[in-house]
Amino acid sequence: MIPRHHTVLFVILLLTSVTMGAVLWNQLRRAHERLLRGQDSAPAMAPQVAPTEQATLMVADDADDSVEPRLLTLPLPQNPEARAHAVLGKLLDLYAAPDATHPVPGGAGSIAQVFLVPIGERGGRASAASPQLAVVNLTSAFAAGHPSGLETETLTVRSLCATLNANLPRVTEVRFLVEGQTRTTLAGHADLMRTYLSAETAATEGTHP
Amino acid sequence: MSTRLDNSFHPGALIRHLVVLQATLGCAQLIAAQQAPPAPGVARFVVVLDAAHGGDDPGARLANQAEKDYTLALSVKLRSLLAARGMAVVTTRESDAAVTPFARAEIANRVNAAACLSLHAALASSKTGPAVHLFVSSLPTAKDVRFAPWRSAQAGWITRSTALAGVLNSALTHASIAVTLGRAPLPAIDSMACPAVAVEVAPQSRADAQNAEGADDSGFEAQVAEALAAALVEWRSGEGQPGDRRP
Numbered sequence: 001m002i003p004r005h006h007t008v009l010f011v012i013l014l015l016t017s018v019t020m021g022a023v024l025w026n027q028l029r030r031a032h033e034r035l036l037r038g039q040d041s042a043p044a045m046a047p048q049v050a051p052t053e054q055a056t057l058m059v060a061d062d063a064d065d066s067v068e069p070r071l072l073t074l075p076l077p078q079n080p081e082a083r084a085h086a087v088l089g090k091l092l093d094l095y096a097a098p099d100a101t102h103p104v105p106g107g108a109g110s111i112a113q114v115f116l117v118p119i120g121e122r123g124g125r126a127s128a129a130s131p132q133l134a135v136v137n138l139t140s141a142f143a144a145g146h147p148s149g150l151e152t153e154t155l156t157v158r159s160l161c162a163t164l165n166a167n168l169p170r171v172t173e174v175r176f177l178v179e180g181q182t183r184t185t186l187a188g189h190a191d192l193m194r195t196y197l198s199a200e201t202a203a204t205e206g207t208h209p
Numbered sequence: 210m211s212t213r214l215d216n217s218f219h220p221g222a223l224i225r226h227l228v229v230l231q232a233t234l235g236c237a238q239l240i241a242a243q244q245a246p247p248a249p250g251v252a253r254f255v256v257v258l259d260a261a262h263g264g265d266d267p268g269a270r271l272a273n274q275a276e277k278d279y280t281l282a283l284s285v286k287l288r289s290l291l292a293a294r295g296m297a298v299v300t301t302r303e304s305d306a307a308v309t310p311f312a313r314a315e316i317a318n319r320v321n322a323a324a325c326l327s328l329h330a331a332l333a334s335s336k337t338g339p340a341v342h343l344f345v346s347s348l349p350t351a352k353d354v355r356f357a358p359w360r361s362a363q364a365g366w367i368t369r370s371t372a373l374a375g376v377l378n379s380a381l382t383h384a385s386i387a388v389t390l391g392r393a394p395l396p397a398i399d400s401m402a403c404p405a406v407a408v409e410v411a412p413q414s415r416a417d418a419q420n421a422e423g424a425d426d427s428g429f430e431a432q433v434a435e436a437l438a439a440a441l442v443e444w445r446s447g448e449g450q451p452g453d454r455r456p
Contacts, residue, residue, distance in 0.1 A: 062336065149329070151331065
């Protein structure tokens with residue numbers, strides 16, 4: 001015959017073991033979730049703080065169909081492609097602001113990549129001082145959300161080209177892609193199949209098909 | 210006595226050759242007469258109205274209709290106004306049909322247009338309100354163009370197109386309509402060998418379009434059409450004299 005106090009002690013110990021097991025299991029699950037969240041937000045590289053510099057953004061204004069320079073102090077990377085990405089991203093951030101003079105949704109995330117390709121002289125090789133072609137890869141969300149119209153689309157293209165030229169003088173020509181593919185127009189009007197001259201923001205015909 | 214002429218001289222063959230030669234010259238004259246530009250005294254003042262988009266390409270979305278429908282309606286209205294003022298009008302489309310930019314340029318070039326208006330429509334910026342945007346091709350100006358490349362035929366006409374935009378600007382401003390002037394790459398107009406301007410009518414702001422779905426903007430459309438018709442009358446009486454098609 002098992003004494004009564006032994007039975008009571010056994011039950012208490014059993015309940016305590018089950019409770020401690022449940023608490024341990026819960027803590028294990030929380031720790032696992034914290035670990036997963038930490039992996040998502042962990043930087044792949046050590047953060048680099050770029051020195052702030054003065055950048056010239058060519059800001060479009062729908063009111064008078066103009067593109068005017070605006071000086072801003074921004075942290076700009078030394079790498080030219082990252083620099084181009086940064087200035088264009090800042091320009092689109094201005095357009096996404098509520099009080100924008102040229103409202104376009106999307107912001108900096110609309111610029112997927114910017115590639116700079118040297119343009120060699122005819123029959124010669126590109127040098128370190130050669131002019132460059134900037135290939136701006138836009139996201140499809142930006143193209144889909146851009147207001148449709150001759151004026152608004154033209155202003156966006158003009159201001160992107162002029163901003164590139166103002167901050168990267170070697171960039172003389174600009175081409176646009178959407179999600180890595182050529183596209184006929186931005187939102188039905190502005191021609192994206194041609195090469196734009198960044199200095200004059202005018203179009204060249206057939207020089208670089 | 211039978212005489213035999215020398216093989217080098219055959220009267221029958223000579224006559225046949227002369228007949229063939231005359232027929233060839235006659236045909237050449239006929240072809241030349243058909244292809245030659247009309248004499249200044251009989252030249253007609255032809256205006257080409259190019260309603261942008263159409264078919265599968267709706268263009269911009271306005272408050273209560275697509276851009277392709279708005280431009281077609283504006284083209285029909287403007288055609289009536291111009292015809293009433295004695296102008297010959299050619300349109301690039303009369304229905305909801307897809308027309309390529311090259312086909313639009315072909316139509317304008319074939320009729321030796323004295324002016325071509327490419328009609329567009331969009332929602333105006335919320336800060337500007339109803340307005341008209343005028344665009345001339347951004348091609349660099351070319352002079353003494355004898356044989357223009359198809360894709361840049363407009364280069365020889367930039368000066369005249371800019372002058373036409375100035376006349377349109379004056380008429381629209383006179384009608385108290387806000388106007389902006391600009392230059393842009395325009396695939397259809399870039400291939401046109403005539404004074405050509407893209408006219409983008411912005412009847413409503415984006416905020417108004419969101420707040421008042423289905424709002425009636427026919428009053429502004431009629432006002433713009435009247436102003437454009439007045440401008441083309443001015444263009445005809447001024448620089449755009451019939452027969453004066455030099456770039």
